[in-house]
Amino acid sequence: MTETKDNNHLKSDGKNKDLDLDLENRHKIQKSFGFVGNFILAFKTIGVIYGDIGTSPLYVFTSIFPDPPTDPRDVYGALSLIIWSLTIVPFLKYVFIILRADDNGEGGTFALYSLLSRHSGLPIRGGNSDDLTIANFDSMSVLSIEKPNFIKRSKFVQRILLVLVLFGTALVLSDGLLTPAISVLSAVEGIVIPVPSLQSATVPISCLIIICLFLAQRTNRLAIFFAPIVSLWFISLATIGIWNISQYPSILKAFNPYYAFEYFIRNGSSSFHVLGGVLLAITGVEALYADLGHFNRISIQISFALFAFPSLSLAYLGQGARLVLDPAVSENTFWLTLPSTDGPLYWIILILATLATIIASQAMICATFSLVRQAMQLDCLPLLKIVHISKKIEGSIYIPEVNYLLLGSILIIIIAFQHSSNLTVAYGVAVASVMLISTALYAIVICVVFNLPVIIAIVFFLVFGFIDSAFLGSTLLKVESGGWFTLSIAILLLFVMLIWRWGTTLKLKYELKNKTRLDDIFANNFPEQEAQESDSEDSDQTDEILQTIERQKSKNIRLQLLDTGFPVNRLPGIGLFYKEAGMGVPLSFCHFIRHFPAVPEILIFITIRPISIPLVGEEDRLIVKKVGHYEKIYQVTARYGYTENIYQGEEFIQKLVTAICEIDSKAETILGNLENEVITYVVGHQKLVAQSNSHWWERVFLETYSFLVENSRKIYANWEIPIDNIIEVGMKISI
Numbered sequence: 205m206t207e208t209k210d211n212n213h214l215k216s217d218g219k220n221k222d223l224d225l226d227l228e229n230r231h232k233i234q235k236s237f238g239f240v241g242n243f244i245l246a247f248k249t250i251g252v253i254y255g256d257i258g259t260s261p262l263y264v265f266t267s268i269f270p271d272p273p274t275d276p277r278d279v280y281g282a283l284s285l286i287i288w289s290l291t292i293v294p295f296l297k298y299v300f301i302i303l304r305a306d307d308n309g310e311g312g313t314f315a316l317y318s319l320l321s322r323h324s325g326l327p328i329r330g331g332n333s334d335d336l337t338i339a340n341f342d343s344m345s346v347l348s349i350e351k352p353n354f355i356k357r358s359k360f361v362q363r364i365l366l367v368l369v370l371f372g373t374a375l376v377l378s379d380g381l382l383t384p385a386i387s388v389l390s391a392v393e394g395i396v397i398p399v400p401s402l403q404s405a406t407v408p409i410s411c412l413i414i415i416c417l418f419l420a421q422r423t424n425r426l427a428i429f430f431a432p433i434v435s436l437w438f439i440s441l442a443t444i445g446i447w448n449i450s451q452y453p454s455i456l457k458a459f460n461p462y463y464a465f466e467y468f469i470r471n472g473s474s475s476f477h478v479l480g481g482v483l484l485a486i487t488g489v490e491a492l493y494a495d496l497g498h499f500n501r502i503s504i505q506i507s508f509a510l511f512a513f514p515s516l517s518l519a520y521l522g523q524g525a526r527l528v529l530d531p532a533v534s535e536n537t538f539w540l541t542l543p544s545t546d547g548p549l550y551w552i553i554l555i556l557a558t559l560a561t562i563i564a565s566q567a568m569i570c571a572t573f574s575l576v577r578q579a580m581q582l583d584c585l586p587l588l589k590i591v592h593i594s595k596k597i598e599g600s601i602y603i604p605e606v607n608y609l610l611l612g613s614i615l616i617i618i619i620a621f622q623h624s625s626n627l628t629v630a631y632g633v634a635v636a637s638v639m640l641i642s643t644a645l646y647a648i649v650i651c652v653v654f655n656l657p658v659i660i661a662i663v664f665f666l667v668f669g670f671i672d673s674a675f676l677g678s679t680l681l682k683v684e685s686g687g688w689f690t691l692s693i694a695i696l697l698l699f700v701m702l703i704w705r706w707g708t709t710l711k712l713k714y715e716l717k718n719k720t721r722l723d724d725i726f727a728n729n730f731p732e733q734e735a736q737e738s739d740s741e742d743s744d745q746t747d748e749i750l751q752t753i754e755r756q757k758s759k760n761i762r763l764q765l766l767d768t769g770f771p772v773n774r775l776p777g778i779g780l781f782y783k784e785a786g787m788g789v790p791l792s793f794c795h796f797i798r799h800f801p802a803v804p805e806i807l808i809f810i811t812i813r814p815i816s817i818p819l820v821g822e823e824d825r826l827i828v829k830k831v832g833h834y835e836k837i838y839q840v841t842a843r844y845g846y847t848e849n850i851y852q853g854e855e856f857i858q859k860l861v862t863a864i865c866e867i868d869s870k871a872e873t874i875l876g877n878l879e880n881e882v883i884t885y886v887v888g889h890q891k892l893v894a895q896s897n898s899h900w901w902e903r904v905f906l907e908t909y910s911f912l913v914e915n916s917r918k919i920y921a922n923w924e925i926p927i928d929n930i931i932e933v934g935m936k937i938s939i
Contacts, residue, residue, distance in 0.1 A: 242500075242502050242503050242506060243503075243506060245499055245500065245503035246502075246503040246504070246506040246507040246510075246511075247431055247435070247507070248431050248499065248503075249431075249495075249498075249499050249503055249504055249507045250430075250431050250434050250435050250438070250507055250511065250512070251429075251430025251431030251432070251433065251434045251435075251563060252430060252431075252491075252495055252498060252499075252567055253488075253491050253492055253495050253499075253504065253507070253567070254434060254438070254488070254491075254507070254508075254512050255387075255430075255434060255488070255491075255560065255561075255563045255564030255565075255566070255567045255568075256383055256387070256487055256488025256491060256564045256567065256568065257294065257485075257486065257487060257488035257489065257491075257512070257516070258434060258437060258438060258441075258488075258512065258515075258516070258560060258564065259387050259390070259391070259437075259557070259560050259561050259564050260484055260485050260486075260487060260488070260516075261441060261485075261516065261519045261520060261523065261538055262387070262390040262391060262538045262557065262561075262624075263386065263390045263484065263538070263624050263625070263628055264286065264481060264482075264484045264485045264520070264537075265282075265481075265520075265523050265524075265527065265534060265537035265538075266534060266535070266536060266537050266538075266624075266625055266628075267480075267481040267484055267625065267628040268282050268478055268481035268482065269282070269527070269531075269534040269537075270534070270625065271534070272531035272532050272534050272535075273527060273531050273534065274531070276528045277463070277466065277467070277470065278467065278471075279524050279527045279528050279531075280455075280457065280458050280463040280467075280524070280528075281463050281464055281466060281467025281468075281470075281471075281475075281478075282467065282478055282481070282482065282524075283455070283458040283463075283520060283521065283524035284458045284459070284460065284461060284462075284463040284464040284467070285464045285467070285478065285479070285482045286482055286485045286520050287458060287459060287517060287520065287521075288461055288464060289482050289483075289485060289486055290485060290486060290513060290516060290517065290520075291513075292668075292671060293486050293489055293639070293668075293671065294486055294489045294492060294508065294513075295508065295509070295513055297489075297643075297668050298489050298492045298493055299492060299504060299505050299508050299509070300505065301646075301664075302493055302642065302646050303492070303493060303496060303501045303504060303505070304501065305319060305646055305649050305653065306496055306501065307319050307817065307818060308817050308818050308819070309496065309500070309818065310496060310818040310847065311493040311494050311495065311496030312490070312493060312494035312496075312575075313369050313372040313373055313376075313638070313641065313642065313645065314369065314373070314575075314578050314582070314846060315496075315818075316369070316642070316645040316646065316649060317365065317366070317369040317645070318817065318818075318846065319649055319652075319653050320355060320365060320645070320648060320649060320652055320653070322817070323353075323652050323653050324352070324353055324355040324356045324652060325352065325356055326355065326356060326362065353652055355648075355652065365645075365648075366705075367698075367702070368641050368644065368645065369641075369645070370579075370584060370698055370701045370702065370705075371637075371641065371694065371698050372637070372638050372641040372642070372645075373575055373579060373584075373697075373701070374693075374694040374695070374697035374698040374701065375634040375635075375637050375638045375641075375690070375694045376490060376494075376571070376572075376575060376634065376638055377572055377575060377576070377693075377694070377697055378634050378690045378691075378693035378694040378697065379568075379634035379635060379638075379690060380568045380569070380571070380572045380610065381610065381613050381614055381617060381690070381693065382617065382627060382630060382631050382634075382690060383487075383564065383565060383568045384414060384417070384561075384564075384565035384568060384569070384610075384614050385410075385414075385614050385617045385618050385621070385627060386624050386627040386628065386631055387561035387564045387565055388410045388413050388414060388558070388561045388562065388565060388618075389406065389407075389410050389618060389621075389623065389624040389627065390538075390561070390624035391554070391557040391558045391560070391561040392406045392409050392410045392413070392558065393406050393536065393539070393623070393624060394536075394538075394539045394553075394554045394557060395409070395554060396536075397536065397539045397540065397545050397550075398545060398546050398550060398551075406623075407618060407619060407622060410618050411615055411618055411619070413558070413562065414565075414611065414614055414615060414618065415611065415615070417562055417565055417566065417569075418569070418607055418608070418610065418611040421569065421602050421607050430563050430566075433556070433559050433560065433563060434560055434563055435511075436556055437556050437557070437559075437560040438511060438512065438515040438516075439515070440553055440556055441515045441516065441518065441519040442514065442515040442518045442519065444519065444522055444541070444542060444543065444553075445515075445517075445518030445519040445520070445521055445522030445523075446518055446522065447522065447543055448521075448522030448523065448525045448526050448541055449518070449521050449522050449525050451525055451526065451529060452525035452526070452528055452529055453525075455521055455522075455524050455525040455528065456521065458521065458524060476677070476678055476681070477678060477681055478678075479674055479675055479677075479678035479679075480632055480675075480678040480679050480681065480682055481628070482675075483632045483635060483636055483675045483678065483679060484628060484631060484632060485516075485520065486635075487631070487632065487635050488564075489635075489639065490635075490638055490639070490642070491567065491571065492504060492508070493642070494571055494574075495567075495571070522541065523537050523538065523541050526540075526541040569607070569610065572606060572610065573601050573602065573603050573606060573607075574601070574847070576588065576603055576606050577590060577601060577603070577847070577849070578846050578847060579701060581814045581844065581846045581847075581848070581850075582705075582814060582846055583704065583705055583708040583709070583814070584701040584704060584705050585700070585701055585704055586700075586704055586912045586913070586915070586916030586917075587916045587917040587918070587919060587921060587922070588603050588604075588605045588606065588916070588917060589603065589604055589605065589917055589921060589922065590602075590603055590849055590922050591603070591604065601849075617689075621686075626686070627686075629682050629685045629686040629687070630682065630685075630686030630687050630688075630689050630690060631690075632675075632679040632682065632687070633676075633679045633680065633682060633683065633687040633690050633691055634690045634691075634694060635675075635679075636672060636675040636676035636678075636679045637676060637694075639672045639675065639676075640669065640672040640673060640676055643664075643665060643668045643669050643672050644665065644669070646664070647661040647662075647664050647665040647669075648661070650664060700912065703905055703908050703909050703912065704909065704912060706905065706909070707892060707905075707906075707909035707912075707913070708784075710892060710937075710939055711784055711890050711892070711937065712784045714890075714937050714939075715783060715784045715788075715790075715791055718791065719788030719789065720788060720789050720794060721788065721789060722789060722831060722832065722834055722837065723766075723832070724766065725765065725766055725789065725794065725797060726763045726764060726765065726766060726772070726834070727763075727764040727765065727766045727769065763803070763834075765797070765801065770801055771801070772797065772801045772802060772803060773801070773802045773803075774802075774803060774804070774805045774836075775802050775803070775804055775805065776804070776805055776881070776882065777804045777805060777806070777881050777882030777883065777884060778804055778805075778806040778808065778857070778861070778881055778882070778883045778884070779803060779804030779806065779807050779808065779883075779884045779886060780808045780810050780852075780883070780884070780885050780886065781793045781796070781807070781808065781809050781810065781886045782810055782811075782812065782885070782886065782887045782888065782919075782920075783809060783810070783811055783888070784811075784888075789809060790809055790886075790888060791888055791890070791935060792886055792887065792888035792933040792935070793809065793886070795888075795933050795935055796886060796931075796933050804882075804884060805836055806836050806838075806861075806864070806871060807836060807837045807838070808837075808838050808840050808860070808864075809831070809837075809838070809839050809840065810840040810841070810842060811840070811841045811842070812842050812844065812850055813841055813842065813843050813844070814844055814845075814846055815843050815844070815845065815846075817845050817846070818845045818846060818847040818848075819845040819847060819848055820843050820844055820845045820848065822859070824843065825842060825843060825844075825859075826840060826841070826842055826843075826859070826860065826863050827840065827841040827843070828840050828860075828863045828864055828866075828867060829867075830867060830868060835870060836868070836870060836871055838864055838868075840860065842856075849922055850922060850923055851923060851924055852885070852920070852923040852924070852925050853923065853924040853925055857878070857883060858878065861878055883929055884929055884930075884931060885920065885925055885929055885930045885931070886930075886931045886932075886933060887918075887919060887920055887930060887931070887932055887933070888932075888933050888935060889932045889933065889934045889935070890935050890936075890937045891910065891913075891934070891935070891936050891937065892906050892909060892910065892937050892939050893906070893936050893937065893938050893939065894906050894938075894939060895938050895939065898939070902939070906939065918932075
């Protein structure tokens with residue numbers, strides 16, 4: 205197949221203006237907002253990023269001291285561990301180091317994987333050198349392509365990186381089941397202090413709050429109140445902490461790390477379990493990085509350093525002071541250390557705590573939606589329905605199946621565990637595992653992306669990897685007591701993602717291996733021959749007759765099948781044949797033409813290509829090329845970032861035809877009458893079938909993949925195209 209002139213420029217209008225604005229806004233966010241602008245943005249981060257870590261004071265000390273501490277030195281030691289864990293992990297590691305590894309403004313494990321893939325010259329799926337023309341592909345390392353690094357050279361390393369990223373994603377998703385449950389339960393349990401008779405009502409009330417929260421996911425109108433509410437919550441934490449510290453100022457000695465080391469020396473190996481409780485104080489640190497795309501690095505650094513960190517430190521110091529004075533408050537440390545347990549202040553704090561935990565749960569739910577969409581875009585999860593709940597913010601989405609699956613699972617967890625103290629036993633395994641995975645990936649980023657000496661990566665991994673491993677080792681002691689739950693969910697999700705990725709990769713490889721050219725299907729392009737013959741036989745024809753012939757040709761451009769010589773008619777309209785691989789003729793077209801020897805007047809072979817950047821601007825969306833000498837047949841690649849939804853509706857067709865007309869004047873006649881044109885979307889439906897000599901595990905994997913395919917949405921379900929215009933072409937692929 206010969207290809208000519210391409211088109212990489214496409215003006216945006218219509219519905220996808222929102223995508224353009226979102227991309228433009230993200231690029232603006234990457235630049236300095238100025239002093240005032242960054243502080244305003246920092247205020248907005250409070251309502252989104254810090255919900256999880258901000259509600260940890262509700263249950264941390266109760267988890268560390270299930271029984272009243274008998275030695276004040278234990279309180280000093282645990283408190284010192286909390287303070288220094290907050291300083292080293294969220295403050296130093298995430299806020300001031302890992303946040304620097306942004307992928308065009310995006311953060312999270314997928315962003316790290318994208319950076320490593322791009323700087324190693326590896327495509328996420330079906331990549332091509334044409335991707336280098338994308339304007340915001342600014343961090344591509346050309347050197348890494350010319351001189352392959354260790355990732356590019358080793359398929360084994362590539363697979364390990366993919367498994368690490370998918371396992372980290374699975375852990376975050378499984379953690380999303382526990383965060384809403386433990387947060388809401390711990391807040392609602394505060395009602396028991398002033399009204400003990402409501403002890404049995406905490407579970408029903410928590411379930412009711414969770415149900416209302418998940419039923420409200422289709423709207424984002426309440427998000428404007430998140431930052432003010434969480435800010436009031438942090439102010440309350442700091443105020444209560446200062447009041448408690450004033451009762452016992454000597455607690456400030458806990459800032460001395462000596463007490464942390466002394467705690468381990470004095471208690472020996474039996475003190476190792478305390479790290480599992482200390483870890484609860486830093487849960488939510490991944491949100492600092494994963495939500496980077498909504499804000500910028502400076503705003504997060506400002507909000508954490510000047511607001512979140514001081515408030516949390518004061519809260520824990522205050523609770524530690526009261527524990528020294530009255531060890532019995534360990535039964536429910538947060539609520540029993542309030543200045544009053546029966547006045548209006550208590551109820552105000554209770555309402556604030558409940559609202560803060562709801563917001564923390566909301567942030568985790570939104571993060572889950574985003575991660576699931578990214579995994580779908582990267583061919584790592586079955587396709588699900590995506591609903592946009594905002595016309596202005598492209599990232600505001602709602603996934604019904606995930607929403608109700610989360611709702612049912614969380615309700616079961618609340619009913620099964622009953623108390624937040626029971627949930628803390630299962631909580632933390634996923635958090636510590638993701639922290640270690642992020643450390644490992646960032647250590648590789650230091651070498652591959654930042655091109656820094658290997659020794660820096662080694663030191664980074666040894667220091668922070670040791671801390672993460674200590675936390676992980678402590679939480680693994682909880683596996684038998686409840687930590688198995690999150691690990692089981694994560695392993696199940698990892699299995700599903702790997703199976704789905706494996707199956708879609710097989711289909712892609714099959715299409716690449718069996719790709720063909722139009723020259724192998726059609727014998728000739730009759731109109732061009734007829735025109736030449738007509739010119740040579742009678743050059744004296746009138747202009748009117750010539751124009752009449754041209755009009756007739758454009759209406760019925762005939763082709764001929766190569767093997768049978770059977771004529772193929774060109775029918776009015778536009779036909780889009782979708783394919784998995786980048787070049788060549790789609791298998792669906794080859795299969796279609798054998799049964800129906802007729803094709804649309806405008807024939808488009810289109811590839812949907814997810815690429816390793818978050819967003820693609822509309823000017824970079826399409827690559828359009830003519831296919832050899834064939835009239836009105838085009839090769840199109842539509843590129844989408846891994847945080848975008850694929851859109852193939854009316855506005856997309858308008859832009860596509862406009863781009864075609866820019867490179868081929870013969871197609872201009874269809875542009876003016878586009879509304880009346882018949883548009884047909886032809887999508888292949890490949891079924892993987894095991895060969896007779898296949899291994900048993902291949903058969904099991906294929907059956908599992910087929911089951912997932914049958915129970916997932918069609919590939920075009922989220923493309924916003926009329927279902928009546930779609931034709932599926934079924935094929936069997938023997939593996």
